[in-house]
Amino acid sequence: MSRRISLFDTTLRDGEQAPGCSMNLTDKLKVAQQLALLGVDIIEAGFAIASPGDFQSVQAIARTVKGVQIASLARALKRDIDSAWEAIRDAEQPRIHTFLATSPIHIEYKLKKTPDEVYEQAVEMVKYARNLCGDVEFSCEDASRSELPFLYRILEGVIAAGATTVNIPDTVGYAVPEEFGALITNIRNNVPNIDKAVISVHCHNDLGLAVANSLAAAKAGAGQIECTVNGLGERAGNAALEEIAMNLYTRRDYYDMTTGIDTAQIYNASRRVAKATGVRCQPNKAVVGENAFAHESGIHQHGVMANRATYEIMTPESIGLPRNRMVLGKHSGRHAFEEHLAAMGHRVDEERLNALFAKFKELADKKKTVSDRDIEALLAGVSDELPAAWKLDRFVINSGSSITATSTVRLIHSDGRLKEMVAIGDGPIDASLNAVDRIIDADLIGRAPELEDFALSTVTEGTDAQGEARIRIGWNGRSYNGIGVSTDIVEAGIQAYLNAINAMEYESGTIHE
Numbered sequence: 001m002s003r004r005i006s007l008f009d010t011t012l013r014d015g016e017q018a019p020g021c022s023m024n025l026t027d028k029l030k031v032a033q034q035l036a037l038l039g040v041d042i043i044e045a046g047f048a049i050a051s052p053g054d055f056q057s058v059q060a061i062a063r064t065v066k067g068v069q070i071a072s073l074a075r076a077l078k079r080d081i082d083s084a085w086e087a088i089r090d091a092e093q094p095r096i097h098t099f100l101a102t103s104p105i106h107i108e109y110k111l112k113k114t115p116d117e118v119y120e121q122a123v124e125m126v127k128y129a130r131n132l133c134g135d136v137e138f139s140c141e142d143a144s145r146s147e148l149p150f151l152y153r154i155l156e157g158v159i160a161a162g163a164t165t166v167n168i169p170d171t172v173g174y175a176v177p178e179e180f181g182a183l184i185t186n187i188r189n190n191v192p193n194i195d196k197a198v199i200s201v202h203c204h205n206d207l208g209l210a211v212a213n214s215l216a217a218a219k220a221g222a223g224q225i226e227c228t229v230n231g232l233g234e235r236a237g238n239a240a241l242e243e244i245a246m247n248l249y250t251r252r253d254y255y256d257m258t259t260g261i262d263t264a265q266i267y268n269a270s271r272r273v274a275k276a277t278g279v280r281c282q283p284n285k286a287v288v289g290e291n292a293f294a295h296e297s298g299i300h301q302h303g304v305m306a307n308r309a310t311y312e313i314m315t316p317e318s319i320g321l322p323r324n325r326m327v328l329g330k331h332s333g334r335h336a337f338e339e340h341l342a343a344m345g346h347r348v349d350e351e352r353l354n355a356l357f358a359k360f361k362e363l364a365d366k367k368k369t370v371s372d373r374d375i376e377a378l379l380a381g382v383s384d385e386l387p388a389a390w391k392l393d394r395f396v397i398n399s400g401s402s403i404t405a406t407s408t409v410r411l412i413h414s415d416g417r418l419k420e421m422v423a424i425g426d427g428p429i430d431a432s433l434n435a436v437d438r439i440i441d442a443d444l445i446g447r448a449p450e451l452e453d454f455a456l457s458t459v460t461e462g463t464d465a466q467g468e469a470r471i472r473i474g475w476n477g478r479s480y481n482g483i484g485v486s487t488d489i490v491e492a493g494i495q496a497y498l499n500a501i502n503a504m505e506y507e508s509g510t511i512h513e
């Protein structure tokens with residue numbers, strides 16, 4: 001029978017203490033409601049005495065959010081405990097969470113007390129809290145750096161005083177998994193009444209071990225893990241709820257533990273917290289990062305398309321994402337590109353696919369990621385209907401606010417000839433089109449077409465966005481359209497002009513298939 005682990009979420013308390021992560025009351029209520037949907041066991045709604053705003057938000061959550069325990073943090077002081085109780089007393093399942101430091105460095109330099117004084121204060125305040133609330137959690141701040149005999153003594157004392165949960169924090173992220181797991185084992189073996197309380201752990205991520213330490217503690221017998229959505233928290237943050245939950249879910253063969261988490265709500269919770277705090281996850285963040293289910297390497301993409309288990313140990317659907325994401329970039333292969341085209345509703349013949357893939361690779365060298373809108377633009381720019389009389393070989397422009405724009409353009413004709421001309425203009429695009437006019441005017445059609453319309457727009461956002469040029473030209477009473485797409489707007493303009501000219505020359509019979 002799998003052992004049930006309780007998840008204590010402290011996003012609204014410890015998570016909000018992270019610099020820049022402050023939330024207003026409306027945001028906190030929305031986050032709390034999402035946490036309840038997610039299935040956490042306890043929501044630490046805040047530190048009630050910290051400010052009138054904190055008290056108000058804790059009280060509002062306690063009165064509004066149902067089906068989950070609501071806790072408030074309190075120092076081991078009567079005024080803190082009174083404030084916490086007033087804030088949570090209307091909750092369906094209230095919990096007072098009080099704490100006091102137990103490590104030698106904290107006792108001497110922060111509390112300026114003797115160990116005996118700390119012991120007496122802890123026991124007295126737990127008794128006081130228990131007279132108000134039937135569910136009291138006591139935390140030994142900096143437990144991982146505390147002296148074991150004193151830690152055993154204070155845990156025994158607060159449990160006897162009425163603590164129902166005792167928390168063993170790695171407050172400064174100092175522990176490593178083996179020793180932290182051993183600490184939990186030692187507590188279970190050396191605190192006589194430990195069976196009367198749930199052992200909890202609260203790990204910080206200063207050395208990147210918060211999740212590993214939490215899981216080691218659970219393996220050693222801890223029954224509650226304290227964590228935050230997206231790993232938010234003081235300094236480097238806390239153990240990430242989504243990583244804890246998905247470790248226990250994905251590797252249940254190893255841990256043999258369950259939680260009450262509805263994993264399909266994980267993605268929603270992550271996005272809700274990111275929106276409320278204004279702090280986005282790093283792209284490579286485990287489970288909920290933008291790249292967690294994204295594949296760009298051609299080898300990986302091919303493997304995932306053959307069998308998702310080749311590179312995905314958990315499914316995107318399991319956290320609430322509709323599907324994985326095939327990122328089209330310079331590492332993507334032809335097979336992934338073809339599959340992506342098909343998924344977008346485009347099926348093309350082999351010749352056009354080859355041309356599109358070549359253009360895609362050129363674009364991928366210029367952009368980090370190629371979007372669907374980029375691909376639509378490529379499809380528009382690689383015609384499957386008309387042969388091309390002229391193709392751009394190269395261009396060089398010289399332009400500035402104090403000089404006349406000059407452009408040198410070289411084109412390749414379908415018969416293999418290279419033609420190059422230089423022209424000036426009112427800007428680099430005008431100069432480039434004038435150079436093209438000089439090439440075609442001197443070659444096949446006797447005179448340049450009339451430019452009837454020219455428009456530029458961006459295909460995607462960002463500094464590396466593609467520009468889309470649309471041109472309409474007139475010749476012999478007919479109009480011809482051309483589209484060009486490139487991360488360089490001058491190149492896009494030249495390509496659009498050439499596409500229109502190619503259409504014109506094809507219809508006039510100058511070129512043939």
